[in-house]
Amino acid sequence: MESIVICAFSGTGKTLLADSESTVAREVDATNCPDTVEGVTYYVDSAEIIIKSGMFQYVLLSCRCDIRNELARREIPYVIVMPRKEDLNEYMQRWLRRGTPTRLLRSLQDNWNAYLASCGNDPAPKIFLERDQWLKDVLKLYQGMSQITEGLNHGA
Secondary structure (H helix, E strand, O other), rough: OEEEEEEEEEOOOOOHHHHHHOEEEEEEOEEEEOOOOHHHHHHHHHHHHHHHHHHOOOEEOOHHHHHHHHHHHOOOOEEEEEEEEEHHHHHHHHHHOOOHHHHHHHHHHHHHHEEEEEHHHHOOOOOEEOOOOHHHHHHHHOHHHHHHHHHHHOOO
C-alpha cells in the first residue's frame, strides 16, 4: 500500500487519529524534534522508513516549515491539513485541554498568522478544517482519498 503523508497543524488531531486507527495511521511525533538540521533529518528519516514500509495508509507528520522543506527536498509528496485563520480561539481551547505548556501556548498564539501563512504559501495540496472539525473527520469525507492523491500526483 502506498502511504499518504499528511503534514497536519498542531491541534488538528494527529495523535487522536493515530491512537484510534493504529492499523491505518501512524504519527511521527515532533515534540522532541530539535529545530536543527540534524533533528529534522532524523525526523524525516524516521518518517521515510514508515512511508517505505507500506504498512500504514496515512503517515502523520508535523507541518513545521523545516520538515515540509525536507520532505520537498526528498521529493516525498504530502498534503497539508490546517485550520482556518478565524479559528484561533477554538485551537487555543484544544491546546489547553490537552495540557500544552503555557510557553508553547503563547508561541502558538503569537505566531498563529505566520504559521498559517507558511502553510498557506506551501505549494502542496491543502485541506482546511472547518470549525469543530478534526483530521479524522476530513479523512472520512475523502473515502479512498482520491482528491488528495490526485492533488499529490498533479499539484505537488
